[in-house]
Amino acid sequence: MPRLVSLHLALAATALLLTACGMEDAGARNTGADAAASQDGGMRTDDPGKDGVRITSLTLPTAAPSPTRSYSVSADRLTTGSASGISATYEVTNDSTESLTYSVVFTFKSGNGGAVTNRTETVRDVGPGKTVRGTVRAGELPPTAPRVTQVGVLEVTKVPASEAPAAPGMCPASGIRVSADEGDAAMGLRVVGLHLDNCGTRAYSVEGYPLLELLDDDLEPVDGVEILDGSGEITTGAGPDEQPRPVTLEPGESATAGLVWRNTTEFGTPVNVPYARVRAKEGAAPVTVTPHFDLGTTGKLGVGPWEKAERQ
Incomplete structure (x- = not known):
């Protein structure tokens, strides 16, 4: 009789384990539907964007999708003292009738929404009706930096391309x-x-x-x-x-x-x-x-x- 009870308990534990595994796989599949892998190896996002700029993917070292937000990815604490390996791809779409130069502030954030680091990218000469794609990198992070799980567009400014300040190291035709x-x-x-x-x-x-x-x-x-x-x-x-x-x-x-x-x-x-x-x-x-x-x-x-x- 004790052997029979032990057998039933073992079978029940096995069934419970299998059920839990099935639930975990389903959760992973649901997350994957919201943040599927993009062609560049990052996680695609559903970021609605801001002023014509939106995040298209987020790449983290040893990253795994987070079930909490479709454009968040969790990762182990990163090795600091060198480039973090964190990056995001983005696209800039110009819906106006003239060429524009964009200055975009991207913010890499932790799980609680706090900013870990901000990076500014200048995207020059985006023609009317055109979309330009690029990559922004978080760079080196301090040893005390929390884990990055999100990225967003913090600020966008845009000026007529013909009136944009010259790029560093470049000299306009006017001299x-x-x-x-x-x-x-x-x-x-x-x-x-x-x-x-x-x-x-x-x-x-x-x-x-x-x-x-x-x-x-x-x-x-x-x-x-x-x-x-x-x-x-x-x-x-x-x-x-x-x-x-x-x-x-x-x-x-x-x-x-x-x-x-x-x-x-x-x-x-x-x-x-x-x-x-x-x-x-x-x-x-x-x-x-x-x-x-x-x-x-x-x-x-x-x-x-x-x-x-x-x-x-």
Whole structure:
């Protein structure tokens, strides 16, 4: 009798194990339907995208599909101190009628949705109606980094391809390169530097202030913001306003000009301006930069004059 009971228990345990295995396989199949392997070996995603940019697959070392989200993949903790091996493929689709250059911030996230690392990719000259594909890599991660399981599109900016800042190391046909730095912020005061580099073969002269046109998300002009010569009406912390003077840049020389504003919010609707179309001087080719002016309700932006920068 005890042998019979033992036999029944063994058979029951076997059946239970087989049932559990079958349930696990079904779960894996369901996950695979949502995040199937793509041609590049990553996991396809159903990411809806943002502003024409979407993730198409996520690749993790020793990755296995996660049943929680169809565009999440779990993996063992990664070896750090070198490239992590984490990457995502993406596609950029231009639905407008002109060629655009995109700057996209991708965020690699942990299982709880926290950002592990952000990476920015520039996708140039996407023609109207065209789709361009690429790969973004997470790169090296610190030893304390949590496990990456997700990736998303955090921010997209796009400018007319003909007005995009030149790629690093490249010189436009004009011989003049215009760009904006990431700026600085303290106690509600914002400062962004404009940079004018003579990368050509002939001298280039400017005098006075860079010319700015503020643009909204649709690259349309923004009304209601006063562009001031100098920063004295905004802050005295930057010192007295310098008077504009002629600046001649020999090949290899640069000039800078400061953009200054406050994000103070009082009565009214706060104004946020993502883009500025910049001309070094009257008649110069325009370059559209993305300083992301959070002007609050101040309605003012101060612009400093061009000043020759010291050689690095």
